[in-house]
Amino acid sequence: MSNEKVYPMTKEGKEKLEQELEYLKTVKRKEVVERIKIARSFGDLSENSEYDSAKEEQAFVEGRISTLETMIRNAKIIEDDELNSDTVSLGKSVTFVELPDGEEETYTIVGSAEADPFEGRISNDSPIAKSLLGRKVGEEVVVQTPGGDMTVKIIAIK
Template identity: 75%
Template sequence: MINEKKFPMTMAGKKKMEEELEQLKIVKRPEIVERIKIARSYGDLSENSEYDSAKEDQAFLEGRISTLEGMIRNAVIITEDELNTDEVVLGKTVTFKELPDGDEETYTIVGSAEANPMEGLISNDSPIAKGLIGRSKGDEVKINTPGGDMTVTILGIK
């Protein structure tokens, strides 16, 4: 526990996790407890699929609660001072264009705990973010990705 992993994240990301944790504890946990109680009333637990299913859901839920509590406890919030820079850093939104004729793409670089590429949030551990961090608007950057190398030009940073 001494060297627990730190989770860099935005304040909004931490708040979202806290809301999910509260939802799991206040709503989902009691629902599963009730499902287990009802399934127990059916009798023989060794052949009770409802009971087995509810217990599996409970184990998954408790694992998620534990994970969220650990990430929240070890959160490192990205401060405004760290964002007041003209270079790509954690918490910044970057717009770039793949060369020679790719489409513009925009992503916000966040900690791995709040990454969700479908929502435009990429992890600072991702190949694209690693290639962009420390760069500035106008830079042409070669990025090594699992799908092959790509070259991008940074169009904007907010």
């Protein structure tokens, strides 16, 4: 097998990527091709900003399609039975509080392909996740962040 990166993800995360890929291939790709056709009809391509914009979008869409195909091809699904219920691991939600008097925060640790911090889904490659992986409820963990070290106490794992 090649040395391609493995993308750990949940079954739902893979399905979401497959849906995005399908949309890009069947809908978005056609829309961009149509934009290019219309822009060509405007004449001189050397001074045609519509054409340039459509070609840039086409490059982005094709790049995203290629990325998604690689991620899906190299996906490793995180199975529920692989998860130890009392240890922080990929696919688990962990609730912690920053010491001494921070607020509770809950994040689900997912593969980089699924990460969305605004939805509470952090990459297993992030500093917080790296510090928490393998830990148990009640443990205090020092997390190294770009803004400096912080100490957190794990209060729940689901």
